[in-house]
Amino acid sequence: MSDDTPTRLTYREACKQAIRDALNRDPRCLVMGEDVGLYGGCYAVTKGLLEEFGPERIRDMPLAEGVIAGSAIGAAIAGLRPIAEIMTCNFSLLALDQIINNAATIPHMSGGQFAVPLVVRLATGGGRQLAAQHSHSFEGWYAHIPGIRILAPGTVEDARYMLAAALDDPNPVLIFEHVVLYNDEGDLDPEVVSVDIDSARVRRPGKDVTIVTYGGSLPKALAAADELVGLGIEAEVIDLRVLRPVDTATIYASVARTRRCVIVDEGWRSGSLSAEIAARIAEDLFFELDAPIRRVCSREVPVPYAAHMEEAALPRTADIVAAASGLARPQ
Amino acid sequence: MSDFTMPSLGADMESGKLVEWMVKPGDTVHQGDTVAVVETQKGAIEVEIFEDGTVSELVAKEGETVPVGGVLAHVRTAGDKTPAAAPATAAPAPVEASPAPASPAPPAPRPAPAAFARTGRVKVSPAARRLAAEIGIDPEGLIGTGVDGSVSLADVELARSRGTKAAPAPSARRTGFDPAEMRKAIAAAMARSKREIPHYYLASTIDMEPALAWLAAYNEGRPPTERMLAAVLTLKATALALREHGQFNGFWQDGQFQPGKGIHVGWAIALRGGGLVSPAIHDADGLSLPELMDVLRDLVARARSGRLRGSEIMDPTMTVTSLGEQGADSVMGVIYPPQVAILGFGRIVERPWVVDGQVVPRRLTQLSLAADHRASDGHAGGRLLSTIEQLLLEPEKL
Amino acid sequence: MTKDEIRKTALDILAGIAPEADFAALGDEDELREVLDLDSMDFLNFVTGLHEATGAEIPEADYRDLSTLQGVVDYLKAAGA
Incomplete structure (x- = not known):
């Protein structure tokens, strides 16, 4: 450096x-x-x-x-x-x-x-x-x-x-x-001079629900976690960082603790990366789950131009809050 | 658009638990179709819909308890201008959904469509199920506070911390009924009846010989599947008599008598293991005797297996109870509110009887009437009994 | 059909009508209607079941012969079942 x-x-x-x-x-x-x-x-x-x-x-x-x-x-x-x-x-x-x-x-x-x-x-x-x-x-x-x-x-x-x-x-x-x-x-932390390109990272620890995301949705997930504190929910936010090969170990360790998972993916939900992660959790972690897996993805439309429509088409912080609180505090 | 609501399936019913949807959004429904199963104190009742249309949304979830009159589903009826069921996939546009409005707080992702949910099943999360197995608790007996009312880990932990074994799982209500719950329902209805309804009682002895002789002749040479029971004759006679004596066919509601729409005779059926239901035989006065026999056979079978329909529970306009051959000589019934009358046929017994100045053995029955004195008087009641007697003396005209 | 077969057939039909009954305690000379609490619809269903299983006509006038299990066996045997 x-x-x-x-x-x-x-x-x-x-x-x-x-x-x-x-x-x-x-x-x-x-x-x-x-x-x-x-x-x-x-x-x-x-x-x-x-x-x-x-x-x-x-x-x-x-x-x-x-x-x-x-x-x-x-x-x-x-x-x-x-x-x-x-x-x-x-x-x-x-x-x-x-x-x-x-x-x-x-x-x-x-x-x-x-x-x-x-x-x-x-x-x-x-x-x-x-x-x-x-x-x-x-x-x-x-x-x-x-x-x-x-x-x-x-x-x-x-x-x-x-x-x-x-x-x-x-x-x-x-x-x-x-x-x-x-x-x-x-x-930038002056102590850090390199990063790995293998692992996911826990960007914020929490015990009630895991939010798995990456890239542009990460700030939204962190903002959602801030809001969830007000609802008495401690969300753990995982930044995938590497989308292939996916670091399932970090995801599994987190979901095995929180037993609830929301996946935030700006891709369309159908056939998305979020679908793959949800499937792997269901395959490998089924008996740890205490609630269904939820996903927050883009609406299944070509992303609109108009600002208000574009905003509504992409995952929003409020969507993430709603999904996570629906799992951690039902009713 | 109209609402399909929780029906009142009993005088004291305040709410019902939706056990199963038999339709899903987009399904076409017709008047009389059974669309849902509701658990009541009378067991699991198949509830019908009373209009034609398309199910647009299932509002209530399976397992949810809904008050009487609460919305269960939205139904798009023929009069609606919006096209019935416009699945997005059928649209020619390349998009799969319209762009969403920019509302600030969208709903959480929706749970799996009800069509894919297992029927009447208690939802238990995988983790909760495993923990419950480890500590020897039946999770299906717990109250679920998790997603969609599921039993979650927290619910199992709570049961463990209370140190109590979970209550035994509720029996499968899809078939059969819970005798204890039914006892409560009968207790509530009968207590209300005796509290509110000023009963008066009349009885007549009726000569059943002509009816039974006609019936024996009818049944002779017919295989058992085509034979009729004496109950069919008494039912038909009652239904025809009610045409003439409408003040016994209906309800006491809001301080006045409301005549029933049609003559829907409630037929009291004793259930093995205790309990009683009185499902309606719809428009009994218009059915031929063999038709009535078929309806009765079907109704008794379904009542005993817990497969009655909502309209059969809701619709009786008066009730007939028949004690049969093992029963007592006569019955002074308790009216099922808000009905205003109940007729009872006692056991058929052979007794000395005077016919044309001669004492002869005849088969007789005691016909009794318990009626609501607010709605009718004894004189009218006597005429009802007399009409039934006359009809039974000429069974070939029934 | 042997008498045992007829007896088993009759018990199977009764078990469908009165599933809660204790048939082990049912004696051959017990009054079926009384012991099993059969009403007239139950009894008609019993007769219908016997008719379908054996082909016997069983007119109403003969119902009194079917009042016990022994009576059922003897009657159907005599009727050629």
């Missing part, structure tokens, strides 16, 4: 410092994406990096996600450590073939001869009135795919340190950064 790191910074700044740090530490590392250079990134994460590192390492790419992902995969196989940026995960569907059919499979199909040490950063989620083609949450889909690791930093600390761990992973890693988090501020 360099001395000029402020202890309090934004999530956006944390992402930028992570990239700068990577570029400084490893000459094989480069950034590839749409508008990452001259424009500074559509969420301004890479602003100033072109001037600092030059066009060889901060490469503006054509508006073709398949090309971004495909050339980044080639670069990774060839020995570089590319950080590809895809503006929103909605657009990543154009790169789906490269990510799933190539990045996730080549290490396996080559019998380990070719590693794909690729990192893809994607913006995800709604809440900024960017309408249905820029606001969806597809990390749950990607978490379905073996061969890739899925990260969802929900704190400034994870935004700052997950990238280094991802670059150290010899296999492809996708990092989903929630768009409403970029402006959030948080403190």
Whole structure:
């Protein structure tokens, strides 16, 4: 950790410092994406990096996600450590073939001869009135795919340190950064200089009900836990952090204590990551449960543009409070 | 849109427990369909709906106790302008639900649809069930304070801390009845009757020989499945007599007599193991004797297996009790409120009787009437008995 | 049918009508209606059951022969069951 790191910074700044740090530490590392250079990134994460590192390492790419992902995969196989940026995960569907059919499979199909040490950063989620083609949450889909690791930093600390761990992973890693988090501020503990990309974290301890969430829903879950205190309910909030492979041990340890679980997932409920977690709890922890599992997910509509409708379509703090209190204090 | 409400299934019924839904939202219902099972002191009663429509929402949950008149379900009737059952999946739009309004506090996620719930089952959480097994408590006998009224860990812990074994699980009410509960219901109704209703009593001895001779001739040569009982003749005679004497067919309500809509004779059926129910034979005056026999056979079987319908419990406009062959010579009945009369047929006995100046052996029965003196007078009661007697003397006309 | 078979058939039918009764205590010469508390509908159901099991017509005039279990067995045997 360099001395000029402020202890309090934004999530956006944390992402930028992570990239700068990577570029400084490893000459094989480069950034590839749409508008990452001259424009500074559509969420301004890479602003100033072109001037600092030059066009060889901060490469503006054509508006073709398949090309971004495909050339980044080639670069990774060839020995570089590319950080590809895809503006929103909605657009990543154009790169789906490269990510799933190539990045996730080549290490396996080559019998380990070719590693794909690729990192893809994607913006995800709604809440900024960017309408249905820029606001969806597809990390749950990607978490379905073996061969890739899925990260969802929900704190400034994870935004700052997950990238280094991802670059150290010899296999492809996708990092989903929630768009409403970029402006959030948080403190960095000077004692912490790295994080793991394996485990979930208990962000707030409690004994009455477990709230499992990740990414952009984490602040809502923590706010809900604050409100639940007023109802005499101590909620434990678990930040998944890693969506694949999911750290079920941390979830199970918590739910085995609280015996009640609410899962908050900005994805649509049908076939979502929340469905997978609920199913695993039901499979492995059935006899510990004292109440049904509840889920708070996005309404099953394309995320609306109008502010009040968008707000209503996404999980809200009040929804989480209602679900959790309904389990912990029925009637 | 109309409300389907908890019916009053007895004079003293204040609330009932919804045991089972037999329909789910979206189902089409027709007048007379049984849609729910309600547990009452008379056992589990199948409750019918009295209009045509589509079930739009089940308001009451299984296991919930609802006061009489409380809403059980919303039903969309034919007159409603909104289209019946518009499942979102049928909409051509790509969305699966309309965008939600921005109300500040949405309801918690809904529990599983009732259609998937196991019928009449006491809900016990998995953790509570396991703990209860470990400490030897029957969790189904506990009061549930958990989600959807389920028995939760806290409920089992409470039972343990009280140091008491749980009460035995309630017997499955879906079939059969609880004799102790029924005793309470009878006690309440009969006490109210004797407290409120000024009874008067009349009795006549009726010559049953013509009716029984006609019946023997009818039954001769018929297989047992087609034979009729004497009770059918007395029932039909009673129902026809009530057409002429309407002041005995109805209810004393709000300080005045309200005539019954139709002649729905309540037939008192003694239950094995104790207890009594008097379900209605609807429009008994319009049924032929064989039809009446079929209804009676079915009603007795269902009463004894605890499968009566709500309308049968609610509708009787007067009651007939028949003591049968093992019973006493006559009965002075207690009126079932708010009805205004009960007729009793005593045991049929062979006695000396004077016919055309000759003493001859005849089979006789004591016909008695207990009636509400607020609604009728003894003179009218005597005429009712006389009409029944005349009808039984000409059984071929019944 | 043997007498034992007839007896068993009759007891099965009665068990359906009076499920709570203690048939072990039922003597062959006991009055069925009285001991089992059968009303006329119960008895008609009993006769119907015997008719369906054995084919015997059992006219009403013969009901008095069926007042005991022994009577039932003897009557149905004589009726060719």
